[in-house]
Amino acid sequence: MKSFFALYVKELKANKTLFLFLLLLIVGMNIYGLMKVANVSQEQLGTIIKFRLLVMSPINLAKSILVLSLPFLLAHTFNSEWRSETHYQMFTLPISRYKVILAKIAAVASVGFVGGEIVIGSVYLSMAKIADLVLEGGGGSIFILIGELMPFFDFVLIAHLLFVTYMIFIFGIVTGMEGVKYSVKRYRRLAAVASFVVFLFFSFFTLQGLGVFTSFLMPMLPFSYNIGFISMETSVMPYLSIILTGIIFMIIGLAMYEKRAEI
């Protein structure tokens, strides 16, 4: 545990500029977005679609940046190690290589969690504001979505479930990709791209078989839910399927890095 913590802190320090830049960008965009939301009046509201697109766009953009940057951040931690040749030091330490990778994942996941909390908080505050405005105005919009009227605890639970599921899945694919990349001696970039595509392709068919993508056309809740005329009953299966798929890819990547990667 001591060695894992040392590796984890090392990863945070090694990538602190990038990590801090991302978090500051997310904080800034969310503050700007929340200021826009706070100043919206009943008259300016229009439809909820318009509200989402225009008023909440900084928050939505921050959300997209966070989600899209996480796989690149993880890939960057691997690449920077090999580019600076410090992987010589990592490979000769008396520890399993999977610890080195798990420390990288933990560091990027920490950044993801901090960013995720900021975004989830902002989205909830915006939803609360829109719910107030909608209810003040009679609440008749057909565009109203379940999130807008969801109790705080449920919203937080579902948002975290979605975010954690996504992180495990995408970190699994990137770890698998990096494991393949450093297990071959030639054409490493090509191997990385090819394995990324293969993992995505494989996961698409596996998850489609499990009905995950079709289920995701509707907001999935891990319990039955009733708001007015909306009634839903779903299960945690889709989330578990995605998490399991991510874990399988991660194990493949860890095993390949441990057994096959070499200098």
Added chain:
Amino acid sequence: MMIDVRDVWKRYPGAWALRGVSFQVERGRVQGVLGENGSGKSTLFRILAGLTRPSRGSAEVMGQAVSVKTRQHVAYLAEINPFYDWMKVMEQVEFLARFYPMWDMDKARSLLSFMGLDGDKKVGALSRGQKGRLKVVCAFSWPSDLVLMDEPLSGIDPPSRKRIVEALFSEFRFGEQTILISTHLVHEVGEFIEDVMFMKEGEIALSGNADALREERGESLSEMFEMVAM
């Protein structure tokens, strides 16, 4: 037996780096590995350090196949500088200390002082010679059983070379520790080497006890090195 290498072959894309290398090194010996660039020395060191695997054959350290367990006993000084440029010198030393239970911080501090290294200086600001000295500090701050030194003097300025050689003589635990050292600068460490192995094109061209070879052939190690390279 500290090192037992049997019929090791290693292929990289397009070429064989090692072709059936076999040798043994007993505990407490200083084994020199001499040869030109591309003769397979670094590949051999990487295999023993666990950085790469043989394509064929077996490599054992302390009776075990090279693995995490053997890495607990091996200090490896790579030919390149594997340090984090953003760390301070002392930070790098303390980072490594967390992985080796027998790491001696007092020893590390005294070695840093002996090597003239400032613990508060960033690793990235060190010269190549200073980084070479830092490698020696890291290798001798804990009582490893085997020290693998791959070209520790290569590309290093004379004052740094002098300090590294001095540290090697003063810190090496004769009879207990085993050293495998490769170098082009045979004259700098020639008297330190007990057994020698000359490599050429991935094979061992000549090997034996250094004194016996000198006596038998009437040549210095440098002369033998040149003869083998031709």
